[in-house]
Amino acid sequence: MDAKSIKEEKAELEIWQYIFGFTPVAVVKCAIELEIADTIESHGGAVSLPDLASAVCCSPSALGRIMRYLTHRGFFELHESTHKYSNTPLSLRLLLKNGANSVAPFLLMEASPEMLAPWHRLRASAAPGGGSAFRAVYGEDFWDYASQNPAVSKLFDDGIASHATRAICEIIERCGDVFEGIGCLLDVGGGDGTTLRYITEACPWVRGINFDLPHVVCVAPQIRGVEHVAGDMFKHIPEADAVFIKWVLHDRSDDECMHVLKKCREAVPKETGKVIIVETVIVEGEEDEYSDTKLALDMVMMAHTEKGKERTFEEWDCVIKGAGFSSYTVKHIGSIFSIIVACP
Numbered sequence: 119m120d121a122k123s124i125k126e127e128k129a130e131l132e133i134w135q136y137i138f139g140f141t142p143v144a145v146v147k148c149a150i151e152l153e154i155a156d157t158i159e160s161h162g163g164a165v166s167l168p169d170l171a172s173a174v175c176c177s178p179s180a181l182g183r184i185m186r187y188l189t190h191r192g193f194f195e196l197h198e199s200t201h202k203y204s205n206t207p208l209s210l211r212l213l214l215k216n217g218a219n220s221v222a223p224f225l226l227m228e229a230s231p232e233m234l235a236p237w238h239r240l241r242a243s244a245a246p247g248g249g250s251a252f253r254a255v256y257g258e259d260f261w262d263y264a265s266q267n268p269a270v271s272k273l274f275d276d277g278i279a280s281h282a283t284r285a286i287c288e289i290i291e292r293c294g295d296v297f298e299g300i301g302c303l304l305d306v307g308g309g310d311g312t313t314l315r316y317i318t319e320a321c322p323w324v325r326g327i328n329f330d331l332p333h334v335v336c337v338a339p340q341i342r343g344v345e346h347v348a349g350d351m352f353k354h355i356p357e358a359d360a361v362f363i364k365w366v367l368h369d370r371s372d373d374e375c376m377h378v379l380k381k382c383r384e385a386v387p388k389e390t391g392k393v394i395i396v397e398t399v400i401v402e403g404e405e406d407e408y409s410d411t412k413l414a415l416d417m418v419m420m421a422h423t424e425k426g427k428e429r430t431f432e433e434w435d436c437v438i439k440g441a442g443f444s445s446y447t448v449k450h451i452g453s454i455f456s457i458i459v460a461c462p
């Protein structure tokens with residue numbers, strides 16, 4: 119077969135992935151809502167279709183088709199000898215509604231009607247002179263919308279927190295030395311404080327200040343060693359030995375990033391302070407296993423924020439230097455995140 123016909127054959131197969139591209143998300147969401155993975159666990163790790171159908175109140179034939187699809191995609195295993203389904207690492211990570219290590223709340227948030235609506239208006243974000251898909255739907259930006267809709271705010275905070283658990287454990291494991299010698303660590307836009315919960319547990323010498331918008335911190339749980347402080351990072355950032363800021367700057371324009379980073383720089387001691395930025399770095403022309411996710415995340419920024427974006431190394435360089443930092447280092451930790459440590 120010549121190169122042209124190989125490409126045509128590949129295209130013929132790929133078109134179906136786009137035409138029915140919504141299917142995996144919709145079925146996974148359905149499985150989380152039905153608590154299929156949780157039910158399998160509560161039945162000792164293996165359950166037959168009739169028992170599962172009765173436990174999750176479903177028609178056995180419809181549930182059988184859902185299980186066939188999800189088993190085909192690696193979510194469950196069907197054991198031939200017992201005719202029972204068991205979970206796989208994928209279902210335990212993504213489908214368990216009530217698992218400490220599960221990111222099901224993240225999927226439920228991204229796949230919610232509220233967060234999906236702006237995707238139908240994505241074109242608005244590509245308007246000449248700039249526009250926003252989120253604003254085209256809701257008439258305001260996400261943060262204002264969330265501050266007036268507690269259910270959406272909770273959906274978002276729970277979703278982000280479920281991922282933060284995994285992310286901060288990876289960061290502590292791969293570059294935990296970044297927290298050495300820090301007495302007081304301020305997490306700017308720290309959400310419900312999950313990140314600081316893990317940092318203060320792993321590094322007991324650290325005292326945490328979780329800084330976020332009033333509607334977020336007022337419902338955040340109490341955490342030993344962590345103080346919640348409400349505020350607006352564009353107005354004032356409290357002083358600390360070091361600032362941690364993860365997945366906050368990508369929501370913002372370059373000018374907004376420089377404004378916030380300048381305030382972060384001024385909040386830490388000039389000689390010994392540091393600002394630890396955890397974000398995606400897009401490396402153009404260099405593909406790795408996370409490239410697709412990083413580029414997808416950039417589209418999420420387009421759908422859900424006003425001027426947010428995932429940045430290349432060169433774009434981060436501009437923003438960090440523009441905020442007046444004297445030096446910085448970048449460490450790629452083999453995930454969607456890189457750790458940028460900037461010195462005032």
Ligand SMILES: C[S@@+](CC[C@H](N)C(=O)[O-])C[C@H]1O[C@@H](n2cnc3c(N)ncnc32)[C@H](O)[C@@H]1O
Nearest residue numbers: 282307308309330331334349350351364365366
């Ligand atoms: C994408 S979430 C990231 C949360 C957390 N850092 C994490 O990675 O798990 C962005 C956070 O920034 C907070 N935020 C947005 N605007 C803010 C502002 N003006 N001042 C303080 N926090 C803000 C949001 O409430 C939200 O918790």
